[in-house]
Amino acid sequence: MPVGMDASAAAERIWPGREVKVTPLSGGITNHNFRIDVDGQSFVLRMAGAQTSLLGIDRHVEREASRRAAAAGVGPAVEDLIEPEGWLVTRFIDGKPIPIEEMRRHDTIRRVAAALHRFHDALPIPGRFDSH
Numbered sequence: 001m002p003v004g005m006d007a008s009a010a011a012e013r014i015w016p017g018r019e020v021k022v023t024p025l026s027g028g029i030t031n032h033n034f035r036i037d038v039d040g041q042s043f044v045l046r047m048a049g050a051q052t053s054l055l056g057i058d059r060h061v062e063r064e065a066s067r068r069a070a071a072a073g074v075g076p077a078v079e080d081l082i083e084p085e086g087w088l089v090t091r092f093i094d095g096k097p098i099p100i101e102e103m104r105r106h107d108t109i110r111r112v113a114a115a116l117h118r119f120h121d122a123l124p125i126p127g128r129f130d131s132h
Contacts, residue, residue, distance in 0.1 A: 061127030
């Protein structure tokens with residue numbers, strides 16, 4: 001995160017003058033993720049962690065990949081990419097992890113495979129995710 005920039009200040013910049021509720025989300029490896037509730041809607045604000053620029057991630061390519069995942073029905077709708085920081089704003093999807101017992105069920109495996117098939121059948125992503 002930029003020095004002095006926290007999620008509440010970022011949310012105020014993105015949704016100026018609105019009352020927002022910021023809730024940290026766990027599970028991010030390289031990014032800081034927050035649920036933002038504003039005007040009866042919920043979003044996820046994803047802010048890059050320290051030194052993630054060393055990973056060579058092109059945030060514009062990442063945004064396009066996320067849009068295509070959403071179009072295929074396997075990801076949240078992308079609302080915005082905040083420049084120059086590269087913060088990604090998506091819709092929040094309320095859900096829960098699938099228990100391992102359910103993942104072993106044939107109907108669940110078929111649904112997951114169908115979702116992956118839809119994504120892989122989509123148009124190619126215009127770019128790469130690595131710096132090599």
